[in-house]
Amino acid sequence: MSSLFSGLNPEQLEAVTLPHLSALVLAGAGSGKTRVLTTRIAHLIQSNFASPHEILAVTFTNKAAKEMLTRISTLLPINTQGMWVGTFHGLCNRMLRAHCQDAGLSRTFQILDSADQLSVVRRILKKLGVDDEKFPPRQVQWFINNAKEEGLRASKVDARDDFTRKLIELYVVYEQQCERESVVDFAELLLRSYELLINQEIIREHYRKRFSHVLVDEFQDTSRLQYKWLKLLTNEKSAVFVVGDDDQSIYAFRGANTGNMKDFERDFHVSKIIKLEQNYRSHGNILNAANTLICNNKSRIGKNLWTAEGDGEPLRVYSAQNDLDEATFICNEVRSLQTKGVMLSQMAVLYRSNAQSRVLEHAFFNASLAYRVYGGTRFFDRQEIKHALAYLRIIANPDDDNALLRIINFPVRGIGTRSLEQLQIEAASQGGSLWAAALSKFQSAMSSKLLSKNNESNRSKKGIEGFVTLIQTIRQSCAKLPLPEIIQLMLKDSGLVAYYHAEREGADRLENLYELINAANSFVYEIEDDSLTEFLAHASLEAGEHQTGIGSDALQLMTVHSAKGLEFHSVFLSGLEEGLFPHERSYNEIGGLEEERRLMYVALTRARQLLYLSFAQARMLHGQICRNSPSRFLQEIPDNVLKWLQPLQVQGAKQQVSKIKRAENEFENTISSTSIEELDLGTQTRVLSTKNQEIFQWYIGQNVVHVKFGIGIIINYEGSNADARVQVKFNRAGTKWLSLEYAKLLPI
DNA sequence: GGACTTGAACTTTTT
């Protein structure tokens, strides 16, 4: 028994062995959070406090869930197969499949990913003839998901204006459409499961009784609905053990609600918060930087990381001339670290947004430095895989219109826009799916063929009839086959293999298609289930898992978001410029800057030993050269842990930072104390613009007029001289960033 | 149906 606990520090041990109570563990970066969670589960089982069957453990990513299962099985000789360990969506799926009838779902319901959902929305907009300028598909999608996230069905959404009324109408049609097709989107998985628990007392009580221990990882990332779901699954007898770090909450934009931590404390009567503050990852200087930076955030629970190790190296700061220079610098440093014995895979280059990877990749490619970019197209998102999955979906659930539309004419079989339109009209008039319409068309064609003795054999191989025959044939042949063989047969009979074989650059795609068979093989082996429906659910829920090209030693490139949870020997944090990091879009969002700062905190705490911070004085952005000042976050790091690699530029850079900071404070003060119209026009901050012979002086608060956008007021600026851009809040046209060189702004 | 042009937009991301 004691071996389970060996090496745990007092706080970790306390968390692991907590009695049957609800508890909140505030686990800082690198404090052994996953270890605490898995050891606690092992401890509960080993000491007979709970059987594996009575434990529910929730994570956010499949990766984390898998990791948890692996660790549990190394700690205990038990079969983790049947345990309820998984993602919110995965567990909801599991619950809905088990109670599909009570949840009002078909046994073979399919899961829409975001892209599928978007195409359903597009289709509906088209069908209803809605102006997609006024109602952009993405916004409609966002509206629907948001409503579901609030737990609201269309009838419950507040119709406060005409615009919202229209959106609600679209929401209603969308729901009907999904119902008809037996498909559910990601948000629906959660909402349905939530409603199931609310409405079906017997089921709710069953799970409440069953799960005596509920454990939640990354609790700061839970959304409102997820929190409500957890509350439904538990009662005063359950022990809910949540682990999280409010300082690492970086997903507010997708519904994460840090407030859940405070609510949890209250709702679950948490008497004491356990803080894990000892960090086993980074050297002192790095932690010092991170701690000082995050103290600038006002809304936080508060904790301070410390290490038993020494200070280590100072953080290196590099001020690059431009983005290319920055990339070259990183390239050289990586090379030199490599000769000192650091593996490439132990070095990571982090950036705020994906677009920044291009320049870096270019430099690494030219230097023949092996690198790997995370966050590209994922396996199950590839075009050819989507096509193959669409065939499988139609086999499993023919009413899936999305899937049908994707493949009805792929590979080409002579079904053009006209026949499709006809089919859609027919389906609409019958109130059924496209497949149902195609089937009735097929049947009437068959009977008329018999009557007229018109037996041209070619006719049935083309067009809609051909498609129906094809699907029926495949479905029949598949009835008794195991999953991998179904896929193999489908790939061949559908014509996908022939198509990609003939395609000039189809070799990779062909390989991916065969890889799909492999994926099915390992699915059958691991999950011990070869039902097609389950495999399709797995494909939708684990779109990211199947990454290729892992294994070889390569430099790691990724956004700061995707670096969360990872650690490296050396980290290069690039693009530390105002507008980029913090991102300019965050300036106008409530709590935006604090979220950016947490993101910075996550970035800093990824490094074990070496941390490089770099910014470029000039950079190509949106096709324009931008001169942004160094990030304010750089100034929030204490000087004594920094080592500037170009001492000459220290002065200038630091001054620039303070200048921006002053301007912002001034701006914020003015904004908070006065309305925009009353801004003090005498504000001292100004940018000079030298445009031909005219020289204008621009300052924050200045009224301006634009040829197209009309009258507005300057609320922010960046850069200087010819490259300067100003942010203008127009009376009618909204807020825009404009280049002074091109925008033809006139002061009034 | 496929190749081409044009125009607008343009964080972060898992499920």
Add this chain to the structure above:
DNA sequence: GTTCAAGTCC
């Protein structure tokens, strides 16, 4: 500067 969708032409 690059992508992605919609429109245009053969």
